[in-house]
Amino acid sequence: MARVGRDGGGPAFLLLGFGMFVVTYGGGPLGFFSGSAGSVPWGIVLIAQTAFLVGTALGSFGVRFAFRSSSERRERVLGASAYVAATLACLALQPALAAANASIGTWCRVALSLFAGAFSAQPLLFWVGRLLDFSRVSGRLGFFAVLVSCYLLNPAAAALVSRFEGVPYAGPAVVAGCALASALMQALLFCPSEDAVPRKPSGKGAYRLVVHSSSVLICLGFSWGVAEAATLLMLGVGRSDESALGMVAAFCLVFAAACAARALSTREEMKFGAFIRLSIVACGGTLVSVPLVVEVMPSLLFPLCYFVILLGEVSLIAFLIDVCREEGRALVDVLPANYAVFVGAVCVSGTLFWIAHELFEERMAWWMVAIVSTWVVLAAVPFLPSRASDAVVFTLGELPENEGYEANVAMLRERMALRYSLSDKEAEVLGLLLQGMNREQIAARLYLSPWTIKSRISMIYRKCGIHSYKELVKLASSDEA
Numbered sequence: 457m458a459r460v461g462r463d464g465g466g467p468a469f470l471l472l473g474f475g476m477f478v479v480t481y482g483g484g485p486l487g488f489f490s491g492s493a494g495s496v497p498w499g500i501v502l503i504a505q506t507a508f509l510v511g512t513a514l515g516s517f518g519v520r521f522a523f524r525s526s527s528e529r530r531e532r533v534l535g536a537s538a539y540v541a542a543t544l545a546c547l548a549l550q551p552a553l554a555a556a557n558a559s560i561g562t563w564c565r566v567a568l569s570l571f572a573g574a575f576s577a578q579p580l581l582f583w584v585g586r587l588l589d590f591s592r593v594s595g596r597l598g599f600f601a602v603l604v605s606c607y608l609l610n611p612a613a614a615a616l617v618s619r620f621e622g623v624p625y626a627g628p629a630v631v632a633g634c635a636l637a638s639a640l641m642q643a644l645l646f647c648p649s650e651d652a653v654p655r656k657p658s659g660k661g662a663y664r665l666v667v668h669s670s671s672v673l674i675c676l677g678f679s680w681g682v683a684e685a686a687t688l689l690m691l692g693v694g695r696s697d698e699s700a701l702g703m704v705a706a707f708c709l710v711f712a713a714a715c716a717a718r719a720l721s722t723r724e725e726m727k728f729g730a731f732i733r734l735s736i737v738a739c740g741g742t743l744v745s746v747p748l749v750v751e752v753m754p755s756l757l758f759p760l761c762y763f764v765i766l767l768g769e770v771s772l773i774a775f776l777i778d779v780c781r782e783e784g785r786a787l788v789d790v791l792p793a794n795y796a797v798f799v800g801a802v803c804v805s806g807t808l809f810w811i812a813h814e815l816f817e818e819r820m821a822w823w824m825v826a827i828v829s830t831w832v833v834l835a836a837v838p839f840l841p842s843r844a845s846d847a848v849v850f851t852l853g854e855l856p857e858n859e860g861y862e863a864n865v866a867m868l869r870e871r872m873a874l875r876y877s878l879s880d881k882e883a884e885v886l887g888l889l890l891q892g893m894n895r896e897q898i899a900a901r902l903y904l905s906p907w908t909i910k911s912r913i914s915m916i917y918r919k920c921g922i923h924s925y926k927e928l929v930k931l932a933s934s935d936e937a
Contacts (some may be wrong), residue, residue, distance in 0.1 A: 467602045468592055474583040475609035475633035476634040480543060481576055496565075496686040499810055504565040505684060506806050512580060513799045516792040519578045533919055535578030536639035543635040543652045547628040551577025568883065573575045580698050582642050588777050596728070597715065608656040608765055609634075611704050663789040666867050670797055672732065672775060676768045676887070677801025678832050679739035682825060683764035684802070685809035686746060706763035710770060728774035735771040743829040747822040772798055783874045805829075865890050868932060876919045885912045890932055 519535070546568050551566075553561050564918060591599050613630050620626035742764050749756050770795075779790050809829055813822040873883035888898045897912065899906045922928055 460771060462807045467598075470583075470586055471602055471606050472609075473645070474586070474636050475606040476638040477579055477583055478606055478632055478640075479610050479613045480638070481633040495560075502685055502806055502810060503562070504569045504861065505688070506681075506803055507566045508568035508573040508576075509799045509802055510575050511570035511870050513792070514570075515574035515797045516581060516795055517581050518574065519581060520788050520792055522865070531578070532582060532835065534759075535582060536643040536769075538575045539579045540639045542572045544632060546708060547632055548570050549626065562747070575658065579638065580641060581787060581791055584773055584791065585608060588780055588787055591777050591781065596731075600711065600715075600731075600770075603770060604766075607710075607770075608704070611701075615768075632770075648777030650739060651891050653807075660675060663785060663793060665793050666870070667796065668867060669775070669779070669794065672736065673772070673794055673797040674801045674832070675736045676739065676771055676775075677798040678805040678829065679736075679743055679764050679796075680768035681802035681805030682743055682746075682809055682829055683761040683768075685806050686759055687761045687765075689809075689813065690754070704858050707762050708757075728771075728778050729731065732771050732775055732778075735767050739828065745827050746821075747826050751800050751819070752823050770927075783871060785874070785934040805832075872920070876916075877918060878919060882912050882916050882919075886916055889916075889928065 460831060487920060510858055521545075549564070549568065556564060587603060594602070606613045613634065617627045617630055644656065686872060742760050746757065746760065774792060776791055778785065779785065779794070780787050783790075809825055812824045812828075814823075865887060869883055869887040872878065872886060884902070885898060888901060893901065895906050895909050902909070917923055917928070920928065920931060922931055
């Protein structure tokens with residue numbers, strides 16, 4: 457079978473391959489082994505769904521070490537094969553799970569969730585890597601057109617399953633077919649591009665999360681977890697024409713958000729800061745409105761919650777791509793740590809949601825969840841970066857003059873040191889330069905001679921391709937930094 461070109465695959469193949477993976481991954485244990493609607497309590501499905509995400513997070517760390525020295529071809533084939541095998545195993549065990557008693561069935565579902573999630577980690581890395589390649593040859597709107605359209609296959613599959621609900625094994629057949637088709641495309645069609653962002657460990661040292669990125673991931677993950685728990689509580693695990701229409705409505709809202717972010721930003725470079733900022737605001741506003749929706753118009757609950765889920769996933773992918781491109785890091789370095797923080801926030805929010813509905817009556821529980829969600833976002837705001845770090849994530853305006861100043865300078869220093877391959881000593885001098893110190897002040901601060909500092913400043917200028925302090929300030933304040 458012929459491979460797709462060196463740009464990492466055309467948009468149509470990327471849409472189909474990642475879209476079919478989303479059908480299986482998005483369903484997770486819901487599509488694999490939760491059984492028919494109402495046959496499994498929502499709390500057990502919530503635990504299984506959370507275990508699936510935890511398995512993926514753990515699996516991504518495993519992939520980072522297991523494939524450190526393997527070839528690209530071998531990695532793709534082994535990952536695709538394990539993913540299909542795990543999917544088929546989960547589908548084959550559905551009848552046994554349905555016949556098992558509640559206690560054994562619950563533990564089996566949790567174990568299978570971890571198993572399926574772990575073997576889904578490599579395909580997730582692969583398809584996000586293809587999106588990373590595609591981002592190099594597309595504009596932002598074109599990129600979002602492909603990324604968001606991938607999620608249209610999910611409601612299409614849900615509608616197909618609901619149409620043939622009476623046909624034995626219709627749902628498992630759709631899941632198995634999508635998993636097999638996605639795996640075949642991964643193993644046979646795509647080849648790496650020569651100038652793509654690296655996918656192997658970069659050798660720049662251990663990747664470290666900063667407080668700003670953690671804050672964004674916590675906001676997105678917490679919102680995602682609350683929305684997922686709410687849909688499971690209200691709708692169970694069933695899929696119908698109505699839920700498929702709700703997914704399509706949510707898709708339209710997310711694409712509108714992408715268009716709005718594109719319209720609000722005048723720069724043409726591949727930056728997603730505006731979109732991620734808009735996403736966090738939209739997710740927070742939606743969660744706060746959920747109690748009113750439950751009381752006034754319950755039919756809107758699923759579209760709104762699925763909107764939060766979809767927007768959170770798209771924002772997470774955009775954020776990972778931003779980090780990889782801006783810091784020159786391999787995706788296999790960046791995804792595990794960031795995804796682990798995201799999943800941690802999902803676990804916390806799901807737990808709080810379950811506790812609220814165990815301790816309070818339903819109406820009070822909805823309001824408690826809305827209040828806690830609002831305060832989680834508000835608590836994270838002081839740790840979010842200013843617009844000077846637009847490529848990283850979020851803010852609605854500049855921070856106060858001193859609030860977060862040192863953290864922003866430290867983050868900017870680290871990012872420039874990574875991008876321009878500065879040594880630790882040069883990065884230390886760069887940080888003091890960015891604080892406005894001159895050569896003599898830096899020498900006194902570091903207990904070194906002014907000539908040593910001059911030599912290090914000259915090396916910084918040379919590596920950054922500049923010739924003066926004025927150019928350094930301009931570079932640091934631009935999107936290039």
